[in-house]
Amino acid sequence: MSNYLKDRESQILTKGNDAAEISCDKKSLAGSVSQRACVFCGSRVVLYPIADALHVIHGPVGCASYTWDIRGSLSSGPQLHRLSFTTDLKERDVVFGGEKKLYHALIELIDKHQPKAAFVFSTCIIGVIGDDVEAVCRQVTKEKGIDVIPVMSEGFNGTKKDGYKIACGALSKLVGTNNDYTPSKYSINILGDFNLAGELWILAEYYKKLGVEIISCMTGDGRVEQIRRAHKASLNVVQCSGSIMHLAKEMKEKYDIPFMKVSYFGIEDMSEALYEVAKFFKDDEMMAKARELVTNEISKLLPALQPYRQKLEGKKAAIYVGGAFKAISLVKALRLLGMKTVVVGSQTGNAEDYKLLKDLCDEGTIIVDDSNPNELSEFVKLTGANLFIGGVKERPIAHKLGLGFCDHNHERKEALAGYVGMMNFAKEVYASVTSPVWKFVK
Amino acid sequence: MLLRHTTSEVKERKALTVNPAKTCQPVGAMYAALGVHGCLPHSHGSQGCCSYHRSTLTRHYKEPVMAATSSFTEGSSVFGGQANLLQAIDNIFGIYDPDIIAVHSTCLSETIGDDLGQIVKKAQDDGKIPEGKFVVQASTPSYVGSHVTGYANMLEAFVKYFSFKTDEKLRQVNMLSGWVEPSDMRELKRIAGLMKLKTVLLPDTSDVLDTPMDGTYKMYPKGGTTREEIVSMGDSMKTVAMGEWATKSAAVALDNKCKVPFELTDVPIGLKATDRFIQALSTAGKVSIPECIAEERGKLVDVITDMHQYLYGKRVALWGDPDTLLPMIEFLVDMDMKPVYVVSGTPGKKFSARAMEILEAKVPEAKVRNGASADMFLMHQWIKEEPVDLLIGNTYGKYIARDEGIPFVRSGFPIIDRIGHSYFPTVGYLGGIRILERMLSAIMDKIDATSPEESFELTM
């Protein structure tokens, strides 16, 4: 491969040609047109869906205004999370510190909105001017009697992934603070679903059919009270492992709650998830119900997918998403549609995920960590992909190149989880790849 | 009701901005830099800022937006970002090969005290900037000003760096454009063309952020003011600067450096502001105003006349950037409408003063606020106190529009839930007709949807 920043070579490999492991967890190079976001962004997206909490961004105005209601996480009740509160630091505050401003903002907001808890995000600049955010939070907690939790998510302090970890830390301060709850016999927490386009509600339906109680979801359609009693669950079912694994591990240590990694995307993974949960509870009746559910859904779904598969058979896809774990499910789901993945990459994958990806993909597939538009467009040309799966910044590039596109990020409009989700996915991919517009490109 | 938390009682808030009506400086610097041909914007700070700015621009223009970042780490936040920027410059020329890198700072790099000028000089001295390539820099801390300030600072940097006065005077006029759409920039050029005037438009995002789909991806599209053009601005007869907030500093810089005098006028939105703009062009270029422009004006006046009965007395709430808000409210007043609430997140006392000047005589009850406390929350409270008939502003108004059931015309930045702004201009006389058309459609759609059967009408 020519033409890439030289230091990036270790972050790109082609299956079959390169024996080496991909190196990831690296900071982006200075000067790259990286598609990555920051630590704060990572923390913000994880905690954002908690709908009855107050989310206050301590910093200059920009960091807040970009994250105002951008993630399509739905709430069935309160909508407080969708408002954007910022201390909007000014030059004076940068010189003299913003603690007072933060304090007043919190008091005012808590009085007004009566939230169940508050999260205070600290942005890059706070890390530099040295505000003692933790002290302010302690003070306000004392005065107002609700948990005011500092989220020390200075943007420069690593990658988006580190932001996830920090968000997990914030969540774990809430977990276990309510002991007066008796869960039913089979209870779980769903970790790592953000209820994009209502996906959690689809899953909740499945679990209900199995007779499993969901004590809390972290954080889709989240509520502070539910998180407080999350430690009462018998099992943590973790999706999107990148973002919330830390919490699962911590809850294992602290409360001895085992966890399992699942994906709800695609037929195989979705079914596997239900079976695994049933297996965990060692309940024959539940297993029977799971089988019934799966058989039922698949017998409806497979024939419905057929016409799409016929049209998509042999088409090629390029994937560039946030986490590599998601990419794995995507590769499988595309296979089910008869499509081949020729490029796959992520912003924040870890070594384990990339190894899984490498094993899963066909020979010749390009695997890449922390890519940029130039590379991606070159890969696409090289491999002759027909479809691109990515996020907001990739869509217009894909379209300019004459590729179909599917948003698998926060801006997705259709639920992609579960069996319904697979159907939606097929429809979306089909519509985009076979759009008549591609015929008009000269 | 997504904004059910909004109360009608307006309480002074000291420490808080709710749902800000502005974004930060670098996004403006980035937009301005995209309007220069072959230029790659570079964000000197952490990755997040750059990523957010690009996403915001992409959401608004539905186009790929390229920009590089210094990717600060914890180390840079302690020791400064010089090493990052030097390495970045090296890497960018090595791989992305732009003609120009336009570096802007972020809150972070400003706070730790990085001196961009000095770092770029070091890059030059160290031979990191290849022959025939350039690095321009502007300081854009977000805790001062707003996205408009960043835009202004970047423009100023371009003319300061490139524009050059030779002995040869050119028969051309500089047009410094305020923050408007690619479609508007194209329209400004069309109007100048009708006047048979040779102009240099800076910046020019047409053919950059409204490019055709041809199956290829070009990192540097064909549009944008070229470096040669910016250089030649030093020899122009005059500068017409559209919008005090976005373009005055660049106009002044050009005057100081190359002795090119300037006329400061508004972004030509609506009747009077376009009159002033056309007049300014005609004076600057010593050309007469052609009949075809008079005809366009006549068409706008005609539509205003015909539609007056529907617009008369309509109460309007507006928010956005000073340079476009001022001519817009003037236009509304000229049509006998009542811009009663005006909010801009961009600070500067002048704004309120000028707005009140426009509104005083005809809309004495108007409320105007700009700066820190001027956010969408305040706007909503005002509307709850006394409602309006129409909202004009960026996408962030859609919550209020929905909760209160008010017709809504999208205008300004960002518009992330509709298209059209990149293609259909709102500047000039014809742009005025478009504004009118959209206001009317919004108002009429509501009447048609909600009027009782007995008063539901087929015709206007």
Ligand code: SF4
């Ligand atoms: S740090 Fe400053 S420049 Fe960066 S996003 Fe926040 S406000 Fe904007």
Ligand code: SF4
């Ligand atoms: S300033 Fe820091 S926290 Fe804010 S957007 Fe930029 S990188 Fe993220």
